[in-house]
Amino acid sequence: MNPEEENIYIESYLLGNLSKEEVAIVEKRMSEDVRFRESVLLQKELYASLDESDWSFAKNVTPEKIQEYETLFKSKETAQLKEAILKAQSDYKKNTSKNGRSLFYYLSAAVVIVMITISVLLSKDQTSQDLYVTYYTTSDIPSLVSRGGEDDSELINAERYFENAEYTKALEILIPKVATVTKNKASVLLYKGISEMELGQFEKAHTSFDQLIHSDLLDAPMGLWYKALLYLKMDAPEKAKTILQQISSSSSNYKYTEAKELLEKL
Missing domain, CATH: 1.25.40.10 (Tetratricopeptide repeat domain)
Incomplete structure (x- = not known):
């Protein structure tokens, strides 16, 4: 399974489109393969970050930081970005056979842009470890x-x-x-x-x-x-x-x- 096929498979798992047997296979692999588990969790966070009702990526930050995140995610610019992503999703579903690209790539691009904005906004609070990851x-x-x-x-x-x-x-x-x-x-x-x-x-x-x-x-x-x-x-x-x-x-x-x-x- 190449990386693109794997991302599509993970997407199907997160959207609940797999059979019980396939779900069991995914979860078994997650327990054994650190890289695969991280890929699944990353995609889960990417989906969650576009959902205004689920701020899962901010569970361990202060209320003040969560407010900053919410302000950014509810801004006009982010709304426009999300609208563009939804359009990309629609185009993807119509043209899957032509380009074979997973929705994951569209979401990734969007969230990366947003996270870069957050990074700039909060750069003064970044630790050495944060900067290393960045x-x-x-x-x-x-x-x-x-x-x-x-x-x-x-x-x-x-x-x-x-x-x-x-x-x-x-x-x-x-x-x-x-x-x-x-x-x-x-x-x-x-x-x-x-x-x-x-x-x-x-x-x-x-x-x-x-x-x-x-x-x-x-x-x-x-x-x-x-x-x-x-x-x-x-x-x-x-x-x-x-x-x-x-x-x-x-x-x-x-x-x-x-x-x-x-x-x-x-």
Whole structure:
């Protein structure tokens, strides 16, 4: 089942369109697969966030914050956004066979926009962990899989584990690869460091990122950005600031714009 098919399946589960047997299969998988469970919960929150009667995403915040959320969600701009999403939903139902896209994608786009607005509105209250979650992304890191050449089957597996958040399994492949690969070494160090960071193995992550930073590899500057994120995850904002200042010293540096934004928020 590819990601798009999986999202459509989750959507059917949340909308109550599955049989009892299929529901049992989904819930069993949720109990065994952390990534799948998070996908289900995310979609559930996305649906709930467009429902003015259900502020489930705000259960653990103060009444004052809930009021801010409600004001934003009931604003003219958000109403227009929701109207556009409902239209997209209608178009989706009419043209499912043509584009095969899940309603999840429309909802995701809408809620991401709204959440970005909330993020800006409440940025002064964000903790280091909040900022880590906001700025952490691996969408632009180089693939472990080579382009136009022979692929290393082990690295293909490592990347698959990494994308599924199975970091321990990814590390079983990546750790020995650090000493043997040459062509994709920067990517291996990045994936290794990020996996260690996500597992809370902070000292090991430091070592991986430093090894990349002090190398002569083309992607060495990427190590600085992820080391700054590592400090945020460790709740060490002052140390993160030092690295972010280094990144923001030149507009040619990797993640220059994001570094400047983060410095303002810290």
